[in-house]
Amino acid sequence: MPTSLASQPNANEAFWVEARSTYDSLDWQRRFTKQVFNFIRQQAAWLALTSPPTTDVRLLDYACGPGIVSLSMLPYVTSTLGMDVNPHQVSEYNRRASGANLPTTLCHATTGDLITTPVDPALSTAEFTSFDYAVCSAALHHMDDPAAAVARLADRVKVGGKVVIIEFLAKDEDVPAGEEERRRMNEEYRLRSHDNTHLVAGPMPPSQHGLKHGHGHGHEHSHEHSHEHSHEQGHGHEHGEGEGRHRHGPHGFKLEEMRGFFAAAGLVDVKSVIAPEKIVIEGFGEWDSFMMQGTKA
Numbered sequence: 410m411p412t413s414l415a416s417q418p419n420a421n422e423a424f425w426v427e428a429r430s431t432y433d434s435l436d437w438q439r440r441f442t443k444q445v446f447n448f449i450r451q452q453a454a455w456l457a458l459t460s461p462p463t464t465d466v467r468l469l470d471y472a473c474g475p476g477i478v479s480l481s482m483l484p485y486v487t488s489t490l491g492m493d494v495n496p497h498q499v500s501e502y503n504r505r506a507s508g509a510n511l512p513t514t515l516c517h518a519t520t521g522d523l524i525t526t527p528v529d530p531a532l533s534t535a536e537f538t539s540f541d542y543a544v545c546s547a548a549l550h551h552m553d554d555p556a557a558a559v560a561r562l563a564d565r566v567k568v569g570g571k572v573v574i575i576e577f578l579a580k581d582e583d584v585p586a587g588e589e590e591r592r593r594m595n596e597e598y599r600l601r602s603h604d605n606t607h608l609v610a611g612p613m614p615p616s617q618h619g620l621k622h623g624h625g626h627g628h629e630h631s632h633e634h635s636h637e638h639s640h641e642q643g644h645g646h647e648h649g650e651g652e653g654r655h656r657h658g659p660h661g662f663k664l665e666e667m668r669g670f671f672a673a674a675g676l677v678d679v680k681s682v683i684a685p686e687k688i689v690i691e692g693f694g695e696w697d698s699f700m701m702q703g704t705k706a
């Protein structure tokens with residue numbers, strides 16, 4: 410029987426659960442990461458995860474930050490690789506993984522970007538390919554071309570493997586960011602994602618956005634389709650200047666838009682589920698979030 414990471418001798422998940430860094434030191438951030446953790450655990454069967462795993466299950470936790478996705482999936486996987494463009498996030502991930510007594514051969518993170526063109530050839534070896542799951546939580550909205558990012562993640566899973574995206578649901582009246590502005594904000598975010606400075610600013614302008622998406626909480630949506638889509642569509646954001654500082658909040662996606670990304674990446678059996686609880690991002694209000702999965706044909 411394969412050994413899950415959670416069952417590794419001396420594994421101490423509690424260390425990782427309790428660890429703090431500048432990324433998740435604030436109360437609302439702890440609530441947010443706990444919600445992501447709970448969402449994945451609640452959806453384990455939906456994701457076809459079993460504990461203990463019955464075969465080897467390799468996870469790519471892409472844009473891992475300090476590793477909440479990896480932590481939540483420890484009982485279901487036999488190995489996990491975190492990857493993040495920000496080296497501070499990577500060292501925090503590795504601090505937590507080694508503090509939890511997980512063997513580095515089975516659980517560690519590395520600095521890298523699978524989304525840029527061209528991709529670093531060093532990331533083409535077996536260590537970085539043929540995953541059973543490529544999961545990306547709360548990060549796709551920071552990528553300049555999210556459709557291409559989904560396709561790049563699909564490249565990294567084996568046939569029958571799954572790409573899983575956890576993201577915020579777009580609010581209907583969000584105003585799309587201009588291409589150039591989005592690139593600038595993303596670049597800044599990639600450099601500063603290990604601290605909270607990108608979120609520190611004056612009060613948010615009163616939001617006029619409603620949450621008028623047409624899906625109730627907890628519903629599952631299961632359909633495949635392919636359609637023309639624009640990367641800009643439904644990709645709103647909120648930002649402003651406070652005390653001379655740039656504010657960078659989440660951009661949401663519409664489910665249809667995300668399904669288009671999955672279909673274009675050749676993923677099938679695409680389905681999504683909306684998280685039971687809204688996520689509160691301090692200064693940026695309440696957000697619904699969703700998880701979408703697709704399987705590589």
Ligand SMILES: C[S@@+](CC[C@H](N)C(=O)[O-])C[C@H]1O[C@@H](n2cnc3c(N)ncnc32)[C@H](O)[C@@H]1O
Nearest residue numbers: 472473474477493494495498546547548551602
């Ligand atoms: C909000 S954090 C999410 C971290 C974690 N996945 C979670 O759910 O808590 C977004 C992360 O995406 C990373 N990131 C942004 N763009 C990236 C890219 N192109 N490639 C890899 N990581 C990226 C940032 O460095 C940051 O750690």
